[in-house]
Amino acid sequence: MQVEQIYTGCLAQGAYYITSNGEAAIIDPLRETQPYLDRIERDGVELKYIFETHFHADFVSGHLDLSKETNAEIVYGPTAQPEFKATVATDNQLFEIGNIKIKVLHTPGHTLESSTYLLIDENGKDHAIFSGDTLFIGDVGRPDLAQKAASMTQDQLAGLLFHSLRNKIMTLADDVIVYPAHGAGSACGKNMSKETISTIGNQKATNYALRANMTEAEFIAEVTEGLLPPPSYFGMNVAMNKKGYDSFQDVLQHGMNALSVTKFEAIADEKGALILDTRNSGDFAKGFIPQSINIGINGDFAPWVGALIANVNQPIILITEVGREKETVTRLSRVGFDHLIGHLEGGFDSWKKAGKDVDTVNxxxxxxxxxxxxxxxxxxxxxxxxxxxxxxxxxxxxxxxxxxxxxxxxxxxxxxxxxxxxxxxxxxxxxxxxxxxxxxxxxxxxxxxxxxxxxxxxxxxxxxxxxxxxx
Structure with missing residues (x-):
């Protein structure tokens, strides 16, 4: 048995790749599927299951493309209602991968379908949980994101989360490993640790939301205190994860469309496309295309695009550092910005050499x-x-x-x-x-x-x- 955490820093997101005796499972994959396909080919295993802990709000999962490319079964926890072919598991249902088992623990609270997956090893011992956004290292999932869909208040959802944690997770042995879906920097919690792996015992000792003798009322008050409004794109990402989305390869093809200066200028004028410049702040300050927005690729790029542009259907044309076009398109697709028209061929230098108007920042x-x-x-x-x-x-x-x-x-x-x-x-x-x-x-x-x-x-x-x- 092998468990690999595939952590993406800009989204503070953890996906998981698990193998046992020729079979594999992936939990909460990102949009682009090639990293997972490469591992499957490397290890000579068959991808049997793609487990989703819930309908993610902060990124678009790769479950649909990955399933099409491997024929692996997509699995959600109880009450999920995906609008595509998937297995909606029952509470405590077991799934076999090689010599190990994955047990579904329904843990509502962050969302109603939120589930934790318990890994049971070859010897029948509880080994680890993949807790999604139910339990983080140092925190728990925010209970305010699913209020509209659940027709519940954040306090009611927090109450569900309280019981999920105490009845399903805190009853597990202290040495069970905790693998969360996010770490520090994610907007899905408020006090997450920079650590990305822990144990049940450690979290009982250090996580404020898991302390002993905590009442439900205290839990609700502390978990809901100080929550900032969620980024505007969250609801749109949930819809994409639930209903479906365009193939990543199609999005990549559009984004990799190299536009001449003339074509770029015409699209900006005629189609109302947002000009997104992803160069670093120092280069941008010295010169940029008027009306363009700077969100540097060397930072929390995708979350800031989501938070500030918000509408994932906004048409976008890109200015990138030469050679970083594919990376930029990939990172935009992770948060659902699929309506990319193309990028400026040759980057900003081509615009400048063409003698076009340039703006600067003081x-x-x-x-x-x-x-x-x-x-x-x-x-x-x-x-x-x-x-x-x-x-x-x-x-x-x-x-x-x-x-x-x-x-x-x-x-x-x-x-x-x-x-x-x-x-x-x-x-x-x-x-x-x-x-x-x-x-x-x-x-x-x-x-x-x-x-x-x-x-x-x-x-x-x-x-x-x-x-x-x-x-």
């Missing part, structure tokens, strides 16, 4: 910011997360998280100059590109963000350790 260094800013008079916008802002920030700075830019941008005075920063420059350049696309020119974006500002003597609030704030 990016300044932290030292220049220090020389120009007047605390109490200058307007400073900090677009980091509230927890980052609370830990330490420039005195008199306003907290305006990037995730809420579509709300607070309406309050910006186009005549009043302001400074804008994040932690290191990645998010503030996203904000700068959105601001300029909407006609704002009256700001300075700070290179290096708060990390650079903190090295100056600009007045700042007292530092508070964020890990202590979360306890």
């Amino acid at each position: 990016r300044i260094t932290a030292d220049q910011f220090k020389a120009k800013v007047k605390i109490g008079e200058s307007k400073i916008i900090d677009i980091r997360k509230p927890s980052e802002y609370s830990a330490e920030h420039v005195e008199e700075a306003f907290s305006k998280p990037l995730t809420n830019i579509n709300d607070w941008i309406k309050d910006i005075d186009s005549k009043e100059h302001f400074f804008i920063h994040c932690a290191g420059g990645y998010r503030s350049m996203i904000a700068a590109s959105i601001l300029q696309a909407r006609g704002f020119r009256n700001f300075s974006e700070i290179e290096g963000g708060f990390n650079a500002i903190a090295k100056t003597n600009i007045p700042k609030t007292d530092f508070v350790c964020q890990s202590k704030m979360l306890k």
Whole structure:
């Protein structure tokens, strides 16, 4: 028996590949299937089952393409209602893979169909659980995402989750390994650890939501406290996972369509396509196609695309670093952005060489910011997360998280100059590109963000350790 965790950092997502005696199973695969097919061929095994822990909200799973390519059976837990051929298992149902078994544990709460898969080894011993979004390392799944579909409140769903954890998971032996679907950085929880593997015993000892003698009321209050609104694309991803989607190969073919400068410009003008520039923030600041939005590929690319563009049906044309076109298309497809028309052949340099209009961002260094800013008079916008802002920030700075830019941008005075920063420059350049696309020119974006500002003597609030704030 072998178990491999296939972890994708930009989505903080874990898929699992399990083999035993010539047969294999995959749990919660990502959209692109080739990594799994490569493993199957390498090991000379037959893929028997594709297990889905629930209808995912933060990414589009690869279950449909993978099943078509291997004839493997797709399996969901009880109450799931997929609109394609799949097995909806019963609680405690067993599935055999070689010499091992997978037992379905229905664990509703994150969603109603959420299920945990218990791996029973060759000797009949409980070995590990694949807990999906029911149990994370240091946290549990948020109970607010399925309210509409479940016709339940988040408190009611949290109550279901409380009983699922205590009756199905915490009763397992302490040495049972915990393999979750996500780690730190995912929007599916609020306090996840950077660790991606643990044990039941360790989680009983360290996970706030699993502590002994915790009442249901206490659990509900603590699990629902401080939940930020889910990204707008979540509901669309759930629908794609439940109803079906275009083949990844078709999406890749469209995205890999190389567009000349003339064709690119015509599509932008005629089809209302969003111009997405995925270069790094420094290169973007020095020159970019007017009206384009910068979300750098070297960061939490896909989640930010999902959070800020939101509509997965939005037509998109791409500007990438030459050679990274396929990677960009793949990462967009993972969160359901399938309506790609193509990419600019030759990247931004081809646009510049063609003598087309170019825009820039007024990016300044932290030292220049220090020389120009007047605390109490200058307007400073900090677009980091509230927890980052609370830990330490420039005195008199306003907290305006990037995730809420579509709300607070309406309050910006186009005549009043302001400074804008994040932690290191990645998010503030996203904000700068959105601001300029909407006609704002009256700001300075700070290179290096708060990390650079903190090295100056600009007045700042007292530092508070964020890990202590979360306890």
